[in-house]
Amino acid sequence: MAEIAVAMDQVTLKLNNKTIINNLSFQIPKGSITLLKGKNGVGKSLTLKLMTQLITPNAGNITVSGHTSYAPDSFPKNIKLTTKSFLTTIQNLNMKRKSDSHTVDDYLALLNLSSLQNTKLHHLSKGSLQKVNIIQSLLTDADILVFDEPFSGLDKTSEAQFLTRLQQLSKTKTIIITDHDANIEHTIATHILSLDDYTFMPQSKHQELKSITLSNQQYVSDVIEHDLASWVHAKVTSNHQYVTLQVDKQNVNVVLQHLLKHNCEIIEVKDL
Amino acid sequence: MIYSFLKYEHLKFLTSYQFIAPVFTYLLWIIGIYIYRDMPVLSSYGSTAIGLFIVMTWITIINFGRDTLNERHIFYMQLQSKTTYLLIKILYIFLFSTLLVIVSLIYPLLLNVFDKPVSLNFVLIGIVTHLLLSIFGIMLGAFITNTNIATKSYRWLLTIFIMLIIFTKEVLITTVPFTKWLLWLLPPISNLLNQLNSDNLSILNSHFLLICLFAVIYILIALKLLIALFKKA
Numbered sequence: 001m002a003e004i005a006v007a008m009d010q011v012t013l014k015l016n017n018k019t020i021i022n023n024l025s026f027q028i029p030k031g032s033i034t035l036l037k038g039k040n041g042v043g044k045s046l047t048l049k050l051m052t053q054l055i056t057p058n059a060g061n062i063t064v065s066g067h068t069s070y071a072p073d074s075f076p077k078n079i080k081l082t083t084k085s086f087l088t089t090i091q092n093l094n095m096k097r098k099s100d101s102h103t104v105d106d107y108l109a110l111l112n113l114s115s116l117q118n119t120k121l122h123h124l125s126k127g128s129l130q131k132v133n134i135i136q137s138l139l140t141d142a143d144i145l146v147f148d149e150p151f152s153g154l155d156k157t158s159e160a161q162f163l164t165r166l167q168q169l170s171k172t173k174t175i176i177i178t179d180h181d182a183n184i185e186h187t188i189a190t191h192i193l194s195l196d197d198y199t200f201m202p203q204s205k206h207q208e209l210k211s212i213t214l215s216n217q218q219y220v221s222d223v224i225e226h227d228l229a230s231w232v233h234a235k236v237t238s239n240h241q242y243v244t245l246q247v248d249k250q251n252v253n254v255v256l257q258h259l260l261k262h263n264c265e266i267i268e269v270k271d272l
Numbered sequence: 273m274i275y276s277f278l279k280y281e282h283l284k285f286l287t288s289y290q291f292i293a294p295v296f297t298y299l300l301w302i303i304g305i306y307i308y309r310d311m312p313v314l315s316s317y318g319s320t321a322i323g324l325f326i327v328m329t330w331i332t333i334i335n336f337g338r339d340t341l342n343e344r345h346i347f348y349m350q351l352q353s354k355t356t357y358l359l360i361k362i363l364y365i366f367l368f369s370t371l372l373v374i375v376s377l378i379y380p381l382l383l384n385v386f387d388k389p390v391s392l393n394f395v396l397i398g399i400v401t402h403l404l405l406s407i408f409g410i411m412l413g414a415f416i417t418n419t420n421i422a423t424k425s426y427r428w429l430l431t432i433f434i435m436l437i438i439f440t441k442e443v444l445i446t447t448v449p450f451t452k453w454l455l456w457l458l459p460p461i462s463n464l465l466n467q468l469n470s471d472n473l474s475i476l477n478s479h480f481l482l483i484c485l486f487a488v489i490y491i492l493i494a495l496k497l498l499i500a501l502f503k504k505a
Contacts, residue, residue: 054345069349076343080287081280092276093350136346 002029004065005144005174006051011060013046020046023060026193026200030065030143033170033188035203036178038195044178045073047195048146051176066143066174073148075133077122083108083132084117090136107135110165111158127153134162144174151179163188197244210252212245215265223262228255242267274360277351281335281364290334291368298327298372306380310387317398318468320376322439325405325461328369329431332413335365337427358502362414362495369406376402388471396475401464404487408459411494419501438462459494460487 006028013021020043028034036044049055050062052070079086087104108114111131116124121132130153137145145166151159166175167188177184193200197211214220220243224232232245232255247255252269259266285291301323305316348354377398381390412434416422422430437444437455441462445452460483467473467480474480 049345052345052349054348067352070345072342072345074342076340076346078288078338078340079284079343081283085283086280089276089280090350093273133346136350140350 002031004028004063005030005032006065006176007061007063008050009061009063011050011057011062013043013050013055014058015046021050021057021195024195024198025060028174028176028191028193028200030174031170031172032190033166033175033177034191034193034200035184035189036176036193036195037180042195044195045148047193048148048176048178051144052146064144067141068144068146069137069140069142071133071137071145071147071150073152075121075129077129079121082118082120083113083124083128086121087132087135087139090139094140102138104135104139107138110161111135112161125153127155127158130154131158138165138169142173144176145169147175147177149178149180151181151184197246199246209246209271210249211268211270212247212252212255212259212266213242213268214245214259215267216241216243217264219262220264223259223264227262228258273351274363277347277357277360278364278367281361284338285335285364285368288338290338291331294327294330294334295372297330298323299375301327302376302379306383306385309385311380311385312471313386313388313390313394314397314468314471314473316380316386317376317394317401318465321401321405321468322461322465324369324372324376324402325409326435327372328365328406328409329413329416329435330409331368332365332410333417333427333431336361336414336417337424354503355499358414358418358499362410365410365413366407369410370403373399373402373406393475394471397468397473397480400475400484401468404464404484404491405461407491408461408487411459411491411498414498415494415501418498418505420505421501434458459490 004027007026009025011021011024012019024047036047038044046055048070050057051064052068053062053064054070081089084104087108091104102110105114108117111134113128113131113135116128121129124132130150134147134150137147150162154162163184166177169175170188170190177189189203191200192203201209224243224245228245232247245255256266256269302320305311305319305323344357347357351357351360377395380386412431416427416431438458438461441455441458445455463483464487467477467483
């Protein structure tokens with residue numbers, strides 16, 4: 001069995017008495033590139049903050065194996081230091097860096113930021129600030145790299161170079177990303193954590209599944225458990241109103257026919 | 273690591289220019305106090321120490337208030353500890369305050385405004401009281417900005433309220449005696465300042481040393497509490 005980098009067990013998070021994350025469980029294997037996906041407001045950024053232990057859950061356990069680095073969704077705009085000066089500070093904070101690891105200059109060159117190294121941070125554009133944000137997290141010798149929407153504001157060239165670097169890093173590190181761009185899902189992600197239906201699975205398996213959402217009528221659970229157990233990959237009850245089933249694409253028609261035969265009200269069928 | 277983050281804090285604070293208002297206010301305070309000649313040494317030091325307490329609270333609130341949540345998160349992760357972040361920032365503000373302590377003690381000596389020669393005893397008492405009051409100011413500012421005791425919009429209001437209670441502590445206890453059981457929670461600033469009423473005080477005076485010891489213990493306990501509340505915030 002693969003070693004686990006981050007594990008969450010029945011984690012619940014409430015903010016202002018509103019439940020944002022409810023009984024979330026998953027195990028991210030070491031050396032994987034995991035994409036967190038989900039609609040706006042489902043708690044992607046908060047899940048990352050839970051993983052990095054910047055916030056603590058109201059219930060459940062979180063286990064993190066190793067040192068974590070973190071790039072937030074945006075970089076502060078009020079720092080009046082130069083790019084080089086800020087990143088050198090970050091590099092100096094990480095005294096235990098390996099001799100073969102990249103330096104500030106390497107990363108400035110990689111993300112085409114060398115020409116702005118003497119520009120003060122508060123004068124940089126959103127995209128350039130995002131590059132600084134990415135570099136500060138890469139300068140650590142962390143085992144787990146966590147990025148909150150790192151591609152936001154990046155140009156295509158920098159995005160491609162960063163993706164390549166992430167693939168290289170994934171040989172020795174675990175990478176966790178949130179992003180709305182399907183590009184990541186189909187290029188470098190090895191695992192997908194969907195916060196819409198609380199599923200975690202390898203990217204290849206994820207592509208083979210469809211989700212069927214139906215009304216949570218009284219008899220639905222009986223139908224699923226007695227008649228469809230062998231056809232359904234997973235069942236998620238996201239709230240009292242709906243039940244979502246994950247079904248192999250090849251079994252979708254059989255499952256749909258059976259649900260219709262039992263007068264189940266089907267709301268939506270879609271790819272995961 | 274500590275040096276790198278201290279240097280970063282220093283560059284960030286200086287380039288923000290937000291230190292200008294409190295520092296100049298304090299310099300004006302000192303100039304105002306020493307505008308007269310033949311001043312008693314210790315009560316003059318007491319007056320500048322009160323100013324330092326207020327200004328260091330101000331500087332601490334400004335310094336912590338400048339950090340955005342994302343910046344804090346970046347440094348919590350880089351330093352691998354929220355506590356390290358808090359302590360290094362407090363250390364930086366304390367080092368900054370030592371410059372103001374030096375100015376407070378040297379300025380009147382240069383102008384020769386005191387009514388008697390300044391002995392080593394007076395200088396040592398001056399250093400101790402200024403440092404203690406500046407730490408009390410830093411602790412108050414750090415509590416206001418790093419715990420959940422006040423939202424951002426009520427920070428200044430709460431600070432002024434606490435300061436008013438601190439400075440009127442003795443009057444409050446005299447008029448409403450039962451408040452003495454609550455007001456001992458506040459830093460022993462008035463106890464310390466009361467000692468500076470007379471120029472006959474010796475640094476080795478047992479009562480003065482006892483108050484200083486109590487102040488140090490108070491600071492250590494407050495720091496421990498601050499760290500615990502900061503981790504929860």
